[in-house]
Amino acid sequence: MESPSVVIVGGSLVGLSQALFLAQRGVDCVLVERHHGLSTHPRARGINPRTMELFRQAGVEPRLRAAESARALAGNSGVVMAETLASGEYRRLDQAYFMDTDTDFSEYTPVSWCLCHQDEAEPAIAARARELGADIRFGTEMTGFEQDDDGVTVTVRDLATGTVRTIRSRYLVAADGARSGVRERLGIGVAGPGTLSDFLNISFTADLREVLGARRFVICYLTALPVRAALLPVNNADRWLLHVECEPERAAAMSEEECRELVRAAVGVPDLKVTVEQAAPWAMAANVAETFRDGRVFLVGDAAHVMPPTGAFGSNTGVQDAHNLAWKLALALEDLAGPALLDSYDAERRPVATETVGQVVLRSKDRSRMTRGDAGGPAPVIRSDAELMFTYRYRSDAVIAGDTGAEPGSGETYGVGVRAPHLVFARPGERVDLLDLLGRDFVLLAGPAGISWTKAAADAAARCGVPVTAHRVTPALAEAVSGQGVLADPLGRFGEAFGVGPDGAVLIRPDGFVAWRAATAPEDPARHLTGALSRILHARTVPSLV
Ligand SMILES: Cc1cc2nc3c(=O)[nH]c(=O)nc-3n(C[C@H](O)[C@H](O)[C@H](O)COP(=O)(O)OP(=O)(O)OC[C@H]3O[C@@H](n4cnc5c(N)ncnc54)[C@H](O)[C@@H]3O)c2cc1C
Structure with missing residues (x-):
């Protein structure tokens, strides 16, 4: 039977980062991901300066900055609001707590934001993790696990051949996302407001260069649509994302033509030539798991906490969980640290996640308040981005x-x-x-x-x-x-x-x-x-x- 020190379930941003940080410390780990490859959807993209510090230390920063989206978006800044992209009138939201991509960070860090879309960030992280020795296996599903005093027996199935195998590891890390099967099997509950709203995340190609002109924003909220909607550039030219609020049943039934119409309404050009690449439903939720550890099993990333995308704290908090856990696991595996060091993972990261989720929910509400046009009203008490990123x-x-x-x-x-x-x-x-x-x-x-x-x-x-x-x-x-x-x-x-x-x-x-x-x-x-x-x-x- 194979016996790596750590098995990681889930090979998205956080699982791959876990493999990277463990491999950086010489820990032999096997990552299993049921998808046949890395994310092809641009999804999340804001890598904040604290996370970029960790990627810099792990040798990934140059690859992330060299990615097409990161190069294209390097000069973008500002959260803006307009009726449609073509309407011309556009207002920048400048909440005091907000640390924009063009903020001077030199007081806090030598590293700045990197807007690199998930479909380009994941290959960069995976490549570096593999270079450092991580074993990353796609098309492989974890179907069960049992833990005892000495380790964890993990059952995995090769989805191409149907072959079932067991792997014996000392620890298991669950990076298996918001609906974590590992968390469920362990009976770990979640606490928090739950689903706040549902979105459809439409990835499309359309040449918007003429409509966009010289504007280079991070995100543009659009008020012409009857529902909450935001346009996000992937390359400031022909690759874009449109997030629209949308009930899951409606999202599931949405035709490609309806997606195109939503894009045209958002852009404000009725005859725009649009190709819909992917449309992924997504629940915006806020929850934190009741514990991040059960014996030899640890929860990281969305398996441990979910939050609205405002401020891009979700995946960043997850990557930072993985970093906090990696050095502790490495020392515990070498018997240089006692088991109680591993308790500090939950003791340290759960309060940070709880605080971050609470703050991000406030931000998300504040965005809605500002985009509704009552920007002059009292803003909820929100701590600054710098505080959340650097001084917990x-x-x-x-x-x-x-x-x-x-x-x-x-x-x-x-x-x-x-x-x-x-x-x-x-x-x-x-x-x-x-x-x-x-x-x-x-x-x-x-x-x-x-x-x-x-x-x-x-x-x-x-x-x-x-x-x-x-x-x-x-x-x-x-x-x-x-x-x-x-x-x-x-x-x-x-x-x-x-x-x-x-x-x-x-x-x-x-x-x-x-x-x-x-x-x-x-x-x-x-x-x-x-x-x-x-x-x-x-x-x-x-x-x-x-
Ligand atoms: C469609 C979609 C759109 C999103 N859009 C945004 C956004 O716009 N902004 C934002 O901030 N965040 C967004 N997110 C969330 C963001 O992508 C996550 O916070 C981030 O990817 C970190 O998540 P994670 O790695 O912890 O989990 P996930 O990205 O959910 O990855 C979990 C992985 O585990 C794998 N897995 C699960 N169970 C098993 C198993 N038994 N065996 C093997 N593999 C398994 C899954 O296939 C998946 O790849 C979105 C998420 C989704 C799904």
Whole structure:
């Protein structure tokens, strides 16, 4: 019987990302997807800057940016509203919470939005995951699974031949979508308002260049139709998506000619030549699973939470689930972390999903309010995109290993449990983004006088069995010689950002979240760091401390 470490059910955006992040950490995984290939429907397309950070670390960013839709839409910005596309009159919606694709992101991240449609994003992610060793199998359906104390026995059927096989893995990840069969089999319920409305997602080709003119928007809400409708460019030329509110029965019965008529009404050109490529019904819903873990089985992506598409948080939240889970599974599989580290997946991601779903529902309602024309009315209290993307805080045991007297960074932004901030360091002739130092191992950054931390990091790493990369951060560029673990901080932001003194240090997890801080160097930094690391890992045996 085959025995990979992890089986992933579902090979859409989130399942493929799970395979990517596991393979990035050397975990052997098999992904089964019942469809015969990747998505041919453009569907979701907004990859937000936080998710692009993760794709950058995994080596996928250049491929995503090179995709046809990403190149075509690189200059698009703005959520706009018009009667029809041809009506000429058009208004930009500029809610204060909204972080548009042309916002200056340099305060938060070196990475920007990427509008890459799902039918192009999936091949890019799958190709990189395969390069790193992931085994991705299409036309293969998971038909059942049983878990016991040591692993999961997964039954899969090859849909071309009908052959049924069993695979024995240590863990199972369910990325099988909103109607997750895995979640259902486990009897895990969902909580939330459920279906909010139903849509038909029409993918079509029509040359709209003349009607569009020089306008380059992200999404255009159209008021001429009697139902909610929005037009989304795929390439600003002849590939487009039209989302229309539509009851499922009506959507199922909709003829191609009716789809064409909807497109013509939205564009405002009655004799427009339109080819309907695909029309996919889609339920806009808001729900969160009651738990994201049952023993050796984990829910990620739409299997764990669904939300309206406003702001494109859906697939982004899913990809970030997969990233949170990957390093924990990798360490648990190597027996370097105790089982409780895996509990922190649910403890960390479910509150984020619950908050995000709540916020996205508010946004979705606010969009309807604004497109109805009462933009002057009071907007519901909505937190900014930047806050939702970058400053949520994990409060699990894996990050309450503690601060040693550290003062919170500015506005408590970069304390324990929060994604490490965007800092730009330097070596002579070289810019070094903190983001690019993160993403694989634990990273320790020490202040300019924190010389003792380098040895402490090596000791702690040896005792806990996990690599810890140490860097000392100094104001002097000349000291920052490559290969010596010294970085220059010309803007002097390090200490203030993390709330640590010149001999303090901060430990960052493999997913880029702050795990532990020491405001100053204690008498025996190795002992403190080893203690912190073993608590973060929930190590089965706490290494002997001197
Ligand atoms: C038609 C449609 C239109 C959408 N439009 C938008 C949009 O406009 N904007 C937006 O933000 N989001 C949209 N979404 C949602 C968005 O695509 C998802 O949030 C995103 O793809 C992440 O989902 P996922 O990978 O978790 O699950 P999904 O994309 O649902 O993928 C789940 C995968 O699991 C596979 N699977 C399920 N059961 C099994 C099994 N037993 N064995 C093997 N494989 C299995 C399925 O075939 C599927 O490929 C849309 C979704 C759909 C279906």
